[in-house]
Amino acid sequence: MNYQEIMTAFSQSGIGALVLSRDGVILSVNEAGDRLLCGQGKLVGQQLIDIAGELGQESNKPVYTCVEFDHYVTRCTTPEADGLPDGAQLIVFRNAVDDACHDMLISVVNQLEEAVILCDEHGRIYLVNDAAEKMDALVTQDVRGMPVSEVYFMRDGEECGTPQVLKTTQAILNRRQSYTTRFGHDVDIVVNMYPIVQNGQVLGASSIMQDWRTLDLLRKQIIDLQDQLVEQSSNGRPTKAKPLSAHYRFHDIIHISPVMDELIAQCQQAARSNSSVMIYGETGTGKELIAHSIHNASSRADGPFLAINCAAIPENLLESLLFGTERGAYTGAESKPGLFEQANHGTLLLDEVNSMNINLQAKLLRVLQDKRIRRVGGTEEIQVDVRVISNTNVPPYQAIEEGKLRRDLFYRLGVVSITAPPLRERPEDIRLLANSFCLKYNEEFHRKVSGIDEKTFSLFQNYSWPGNVRELQHAIEHAMNILPDTQSVISPKYLPRHILDEDTAKQIVKELQPPPRLLGPLDDIIRKFEYDAIFQALKDAGGNVSEAARILQIDRQKLQYRINRYKIEPEASAK
Template sequence: MRRIVRKGAAADGVRRKDEGNPLADRLAMLESALDAVSEGVIITDEQGRIIYYNQALAKIEGLDGTRVVGRYLTDVYQVMPEKSEHLAATKSGRQFQEVAKHYFTADGRQVSLVASTYPVRREGRILGAFSVCRDVTRLKELLGESLRLQKELWAGDRGRAAPGNGTRYTFADLVHASPVMQNLLRQAEKAARTDCPVLVYGETGTGKEVLVQSLHNASARREQPFVGINCAAIPDALLESLLFGTVKGAFTGAVDSPGLLEQAGGGTLFLDEINSMSPALQAKLLRVVQERTFRRVGGRQEITVQCRIISSTNMDPWQCIRKGTLREDLYYRLAVLTLPIPPLRERPEDIEALVNHFINQYGKIYGQGRVRPAPELQEAFLRYHWPGNVRELKHVIESCLVMLEAGEEVITFQHLPACLRPRLTRSKVSGYVSAALRSGGSLQQMLEEVERQLIKEVLQKNQGNITRAAGALGVLRQNLQYRMRRLGIKAGAGGGD
């Protein structure tokens, strides 16, 4: 295999012997492309000698690429030959997908990667191997810190009146007015009185974790910790060690560390977006749910599961099964009870209650007094489809309160985020059309009704001033006056000009 020489390995100004060689030019272009990617790339020959090492990996590991190329893997890394994926791929031709690697470089730097290793073949012969690596060192540190703080919060607050178990929400935080949500809460309260596994499903932003935390706080496990993790946010190889824990020596750099199943104790473990978990890891979780025991990664001791497992998906679980993102056998184990949270567009009765709740919540934070949405804005809220559900509505209300001037008490379209304003305006116009359709009549009558409502609104925004209203509508003042007479519209007390 031709040895790839990094540009940085040669002294500046030295002319390469193979300059003008098409193969050398091609290798140089490939090298430049690999140096530009954000993932680390390392290539070794059949003896385990490093022949390429890109800049991204040099940054991750803190090594000098010019001193790495040409050396053997075992000289650069504290790794035994029998535990090297590169050497195993070269000898057996196997691929290693998404392997968690925790190791020390020769200079003692600890690194956590998720790497995929592949053999390189040509005409039936294995020439070497290469790995594509993603750095998860910082992610691992942040997850560990988050779990440590969550544990301290639970331990430090146990004697207080607040839940003090790693949660923030109870059923009282699920603001609603719709019958469908009232029925959902009745089902959740029944689920809280059992120990059955529960599967919650709903679109992003509907409040799945709020419901799950509330369920935990209404259960007999409320005094025990609540531990939640988003399966979609963590690489699968790292997720396994987080769930099950590790034993010292399981892999290079591994230490005795309890996983989330142990940290949850006799409380609740919440696996959010479980349909993002790989089928292989779902199979391991299935065994845990069936047998109620597990082993740490690299361990032999069977540990009894004491916690209750609650999971969630961001779509109908049967759709997940059909798409192959959720094992059917695991679904039957986790979905003894199912709680579907409907999207906000399917429960418009809740919108007004939520708007008032968020206005009250953020009004205290930003020092706003008695604030209310304008009637036309409230109507637009009811007609908007809210793709981000309750979370989107919450952020919109907070943004509006921030944009209010001192003394303003009415939220209007002008206070909305710029990206949302045209969408809500279109929703408002479609509302006029829907009202005209409901009124019946001929096409001409329905068009006149939509025109009447639009002109009335623009006049109201301009305090009845016909000149300004005509400018906003893009018509002449005389044209607007003619339309107003034809449609029976009066300018009102504020008009006149």
Template sequence: MEETKDVRLALYETIMNLVDAGIHAIDEEGRTMIYNQKMRDIERMDSREVLHKKLEDVFRFRSSEESTLLKALKTGEESHLVKQTYFNNKGREITSVNHTYPFYYKEKLMGAVEIAEDITKIERLIRRNHEPHTGYTFHHIIGKSKAVSEVIEFAKRAARTSSYVLIIGETGTGKELFAQSIHYESERSRGPFITQNCAALPDNLIESILFGTKKGAFTGAVDRAGLFEQADGGTLLLDEINALNIHLQAKLLRVLQEKKVKRIGGTQEKPVDVRVIATMNETPYEAIANHRLRKDLYYRLGVVTLLIPPLRDRLEDLPLLTRHFIQKYNTLFQMNVRGITPEVLTFFHSYRWPGNIRELEHIIEAAMNVMLDEDMIELRHLPMQYRQSGHYTPAAEKSPLLKDRLFEYEKQCILEALEANGSNISKAAEQLGLSRQSLQYRMKRLGI
């Protein structure tokens, strides 16, 4: 009999720790009785810090808020889908949506139990999207090479309009810097600038963040504006658009075309005035061929297309960029580094820079971290992985230019559309999501 009881207890504890929801129960004195694994994960705490301790001795609540658990214990009433923000014993902020129930035994109130869903990351994301940006403009873009100067000039022209922009470039080339510059030098500069990395969150979460939710649409759903509504009158930057699920790309395309958004679970469409700037770290040709980008979405977003050159194609900007990052970390580290030795400069010119400008900054930061009284960055100061022979790869071997590949792919898409529609320009334009005038302009530019 005793063995059966132990087995049941072990089974009960196993189930409690396997449930994908936080479970926290207190007794009639407010002391923790049950604290499962998911709740420990949510609150980043060990069971020894919580079990058998009074709730108010462990957690801190804002003066305007009361613990939903203690409220259930005090009133004997249950509550559902209540959002609560509080702090653990290390001061870490936690936000959860809770279902809370009083616990009765033989008609006597013996405690309360709470089932919690963690929304801390979502709350932080929403809060971060509302934080003011530093307001980068074109004069913050460092470089005087022809490759980057042409892109800056083209981007400045784009800042005069509200057309959608597609920025293409490898990781670390500064795509967001160009996006911010376009926004803050446009008529929308007084409006919000909101960013979202499409690869950072799962599909079900990114959809609700983009388009918003209607209360009751799903468990825990509340009335919340999506990023399109939040960016109304301003700019929405969608980073890594090719990482967005193809199904969501179709919904995004409809919003771009109709300029209206409907929340998940809602029935009404709300007009929005948002300029969308999207970025990609691969060519549209590759993304479309590998089913990571809808062809019609590419044509809708690519009204203005900027191709950000990789660092290996603008090596004449290396001295300017190097000087800028050294000055930056001189200020941060209170150092007085004057520059780099000729040997380091030679290495910089021979290196392929797969991480581009971001990688250059990281190398300089790492080198300055190990310097003592030296005033010049030497090869021995560079991180070990860069001092290994395998990283001294000549920069002479270059792949076909991105702009040439884009040119050929755009020409191919237009020719296919014309062939499919019997050379009818109006029908081909409709299939491609373009106006007749825009298609004629592109045909002329491409020599079709």
């Protein structure tokens, strides 16, 4: 078939085709090809290498050419064609946007540490990423297209979650599963399973898994370390600071504002009881500082103080960290106490408690009600005497309305509710806090910064401080890191840029710009400086020539001569 007929036929199917000369010049291109290469009718006569060089390369694997952003093409198999110009070749190509995006996403999935499996709508395995191959000791080619239930056999009477997700289109989160692969490999995981739905159609499901043995090793390391600390804390020898003690006291809370006086008075009163305390405050308001202080002012001050961030640990790991485990609870499980046992006769701080899974919140509620815990996999109930303090950076009732905090748990955790005010509501404390941070970093950085200038304090007072006290501390630390040794006072130019108001930022940028380069004859440059100096002196003197002469420290007659020479009107310069 003639090459021109081939090009026309391909164009009707949306496939591009072009004729390339021996020296790489485009001799002709069909309509689809011009569109795919964004040629706008101007491709003929141009070098292909300047437009889409990869199309000139033959390869057994897909090679993508990015013509413009989000616009990829790839070369196709070229049919035999008659009538081509001497030495020319026919090149056929197609739209490859979806192909390139697919390959990029597959590459990303294979770089993840989590194991990922994708199944189609019938539960057949479509993709197993590199981490899953390693965890399950299998090869994708051996299982691709097989039903997931024929590759993974659940233990302990469980059912595979993928068919359930495909049927209900509801995600399954933080499920603990143990299975044996068809190749005899035993695996213990924590998995999140999600349906893949497009325009109401179920396309498949994904499973994102973590090896429980890795999580459990982390749990064991945490518990073992805390065991050692508890032992050191209770060995009977007097120490300056116990390893599991709270570090701060109420006198460490720097303030002069009445709102903080009232807050501390409430906390001191709450410290006298054993009731649970919930502290709400924006990020950086010092919630943990308050929790430490309550513990140290309480009758439990000699007991352990343990803290855990509920947002940073998966649900299954968090449960075993809190309540402990019994041997045989799962593969490799050992008998280990949890944080409640380790904090016995002391205080347990639950940071970001609103991030805790709702199911685990129910178990925590029972512990608070009964003052007994049951280890994961255990049957025996263990009596504990622990005061619980919790923190949240979301207003408690907002968290309840959003379904992130059980209402009944709030009533148990928030017997005493404390609200830490944001820094913008205690502006009286800003100067005191800033100076204290300055002293702190003087000692830490071996500096001798004497203070902070008034313009900086004015900026501090007008700034909203979304990061609160922590952001103020960061601003001072930033300034003292970059403050030159020749400077002893922190000025606005050394603050983080986002703190500055628009006018101050513009002025600092102007000051940092280098002076304009002086060009021209030296006499002209000198006369320009002299003119500017005389004009400014007359302006400062209100047009009085004698006063301007005193400012410039020259005779009045010499100044008058120069005024006449430069044709300056003293009265005009004073305006």
